Amino acid sequence: MRFVVCGKPLLVSRHEAIEPRSDGFFTIHTTQRMSDEKTRPLVIEARALRKCFGAFTAVEDISFSVARGEIFGLLGPNGAGKTTAIRMIYGFSPLTSGSMRVFGQDIHDGWRNIRSRIGVCQQENTLDPDLSVEQNLLVFAGYFALSRKTAVQRTHELLAYFALEHKKEAKVGELSGGMIRRLMLARILINDPELVILDEPTTGLDPQSRHQVWDKLKELRDRGLTILLTTHYMEEASWLCDRLLIVDRGRVLVEGAPQDLIQAHVGDSIIEVDQPEPALRDFIAAQDLAHEDFGGRIIIYSGQRPELERIIREDYCAHTCTFRNGTLEDVFLRLTGRGLRE
Ligand SMILES: Nc1ncnc2c1ncn2[C@@H]1O[C@H](COP(=O)(O)OP(=O)(O)OP(=O)(O)O)[C@@H](O)[C@H]1O
Ligand SMILES: [Mg+2]
Numbered sequence: 001m002r003f004v005v006c007g008k009p010l011l012v013s014r015h016e017a018i019e020p021r022s023d024g025f026f027t028i029h030t031t032q033r034m035s036d037e038k039t040r041p042l043v044i045e046a047r048a049l050r051k052c053f054g055a056f057t058a059v060e061d062i063s064f065s066v067a068r069g070e071i072f073g074l075l076g077p078n079g080a081g082k083t084t085a086i087r088m089i090y091g092f093s094p095l096t097s098g099s100m101r102v103f104g105q106d107i108h109d110g111w112r113n114i115r116s117r118i119g120v121c122q123q124e125n126t127l128d129p130d131l132s133v134e135q136n137l138l139v140f141a142g143y144f145a146l147s148r149k150t151a152v153q154r155t156h157e158l159l160a161y162f163a164l165e166h167k168k169e170a171k172v173g174e175l176s177g178g179m180i181r182r183l184m185l186a187r188i189l190i191n192d193p194e195l196v197i198l199d200e201p202t203t204g205l206d207p208q209s210r211h212q213v214w215d216k217l218k219e220l221r222d223r224g225l226t227i228l229l230t231t232h233y234m235e236e237a238s239w240l241c242d243r244l245l246i247v248d249r250g251r252v253l254v255e256g257a258p259q260d261l262i263q264a265h266v267g268d269s270i271i272e273v274d275q276p277e278p279a280l281r282d283f284i285a286a287q288d289l290a291h292e293d294f295g296g297r298i299i300i301y302s303g304q305r306p307e308l309e310r311i312i313r314e315d316y317c318a319h320t321c322t323f324r325n326g327t328l329e330d331v332f333l334r335l336t337g338r339g340l341r342e
Helices: 082-089 111-116 133-141 148-161 177-188 207-222 234-240 258-265 278-287 306-315 328-336
Strands: 002-005 016-020 026-030 042-053 056-067 071-075 097-102 118-121 195-199 226-230 243-248 251-256 269-274 290-293 297-301 321-325
Touching: 042 082, 042 226, 056 082, 056 097, 056 226, 056 243, 056 251, 071 082, 071 207, 071 234, 082 097, 082 195, 082 226, 111 118, 118 177, 133 148, 133 177, 148 177, 177 195, 177 207, 207 226, 207 234, 234 328, 243 258, 243 328, 251 258, 251 328, 258 328, 269 306, 278 297, 278 306, 306 321
Parallel strands: 071 226, 071 243, 118 195, 195 226
Antiparallel strands: 002 026, 016 026, 042 056, 042 097, 243 251, 269 297, 269 321, 290 297
16 A cells, blocks of 8 residues: 655654655655455454443443454444443453453553553543643644654644644634534544544534545555444445444444345345335235235345346336345344334
8 A cells, every 4th residue: 555645745654664755745655554454463352341330231241353444333323332332342341241452462561551542532522621732733743652852743744734834723612513622533643543443523514524534544454544433324435434333232243344234134126115004014924025014105125136136126016116225224123123212
């Protein structure tokens, strides 16, 4: 993977080497993203994670692993246990049982070393409202063993990278929601982490800001950063995640690459029929088609059977029929149901 950056290299991490070019530009060589995924070392190894709050079990025997340079997603309805699970990765919440290794070290033994190599963006805004944008980064840099010079240089690189330079004097309360999220992302990168953990990084952002964050996260992943995130946006998970886990009520439902999960659980083709005729139900039963029936609406997981799609279109679509591709949202709803949580 190569990046050519105009003018000067921004945010060159420890995973990259800069090669100056004769035209005054730079080529950045990424050294960490390996072509063979199987040879990548594991950054996170969670085994049978369990977290109990009194008699209540919020996380129940969750296991997963994340390889270096991967974007890994943790998905699930409200209260599924996502935040609780990821808090165990960065040591915020002790494990009731199970084991957690990060960078090959048990979190109990290697905590100090692990903490210095990760960045955590919590679900809620944890910026200091009394400080300016720039001060938030500089003060945070003070928690790591960075020289003043490095802290200042990195702060300016990050403000440029997240398009916040023009707001560096502003207080946090004067920022828009999108700017706050970008500043939180900038802050967790101050110590050039190898792993970042993002709890709902784009909640509340408009589509422009969300896409901008996605682009940045992909760029960072392509430079060798490992990213674990939670999200309620299925489009985000499909777009960003190399692999993901869907959890519900503290338990793992499925794990896999987004496209593989779509293929396995809902298929390529979906037909939604509003106000279905009774005869359609008979047809679905006779053809043994996978479907969900909500009374006024039927969702048919028609898979790769174009001949059946044609029959449904011609014979059973007196009212509205929608023919569309299967999505991760279909997988999520099919596996976790449609009832409200919490
Ligand atoms: N400190 C705590 N004490 C008691 N119960 C807790 C505590 N923290 C979380 N829980 C409970 O554990 C469950 C999982 O909560 P968690 O915050 O992990 O869910 P989540 O998947 O992150 O949800 P959301 O999508 O709403 O952020 C919930 O039922 C929650 O009420
Ligand atoms: Mg949460």
